[in-house]
Amino acid sequence: xxxxxxxxxSTVDAxxxxxxxxxxxxxxxxxxxxxxxxxxxxxxxxxxxxxxxxNHYQDYIKAQAQNIIDILSIKGQDPPSISSFNKVxxxxxxxxxxERSKYNEExxxxxxxxxxxxxxxxxxxxxxxxxxxxxxARLFESExxxxxxxxxxxxxxxxxxxxxxxxxxxxxxQEIVGVLKESFRTVEKSNKALISSIDxxxxxxxxxxxxxxxEIEQLNKILEHLYKxx
Numbered sequence: 001x002x003x004x005x006x007x008x009x010s011t012v013d014a015x016x017x018x019x020x021x022x023x024x025x026x027x028x029x030x031x032x033x034x035x036x037x038x039x040x041x042x043x044x045x046x047x048x049x050x051x052x053x054x055n056h057y058q059d060y061i062k063a064q065a066q067n068i069i070d071i072l073s074i075k076g077q078d079p080p081s082i083s084s085f086n087k088v089x090x091x092x093x094x095x096x097x098x099e100r101s102k103y104n105e106e107x108x109x110x111x112x113x114x115x116x117x118x119x120x121x122x123x124x125x126x127x128x129x130x131x132x133x134x135x136x137a138r139l140f141e142s143e144x145x146x147x148x149x150x151x152x153x154x155x156x157x158x159x160x161x162x163x164x165x166x167x168x169x170x171x172x173x174q175e176i177v178g179v180l181k182e183s184f185r186t187v188e189k190s191n192k193a194l195i196s197s198i199d200x201x202x203x204x205x206x207x208x209x210x211x212x213x214x215e216i217e218q219l220n221k222i223l224e225h226l227y228k229x230x
Contacts, residue, residue, distance in 0.1 A: 068088050068092075
């Protein structure tokens, strides 16, 4: 509550700064009740807070909010809006709740132990959730890598199949070339044998021609001799 009082003191000081155009008497008249009200608010806080511990602090909140609104109100101006009043009530309510919680923990070890257990459980839950999230992320990454490896494996199998086809075609081509070479060698051998036969025939024919020429020459000599004898 001290922090609340200081906060509202700062607000009052700020308003005083904005109202410098007013007379010194008006300032004094406005500021004195403000200081007295704030001091009264601070002094009466403890007694009022004891009443709030019994879960009947709504009236107290409204009363304190009205006190603060009165402090901030300046004579001759419209009072703050209902929304401003509600905001002040919320601020005071939050402060009282925090004070009650702190009071309960200081005077009720069991409540403090339960709070620590809740905090520990919350921390464990957050730790477990983080671990689960990390494991899920790793699992997702592992599944993604499996899919990529499977895809690479399929692509590799396709490439291997294409290479095998090319090798098969190369082997077939090589076999065809081998057969053609063998056929060429066979034809070459046949050609050589045929050439040898032709050469032998030509040689025999030339030999026969020489024999015929000798026989014709002898026959001519015989005929010449016969003509001479006549």
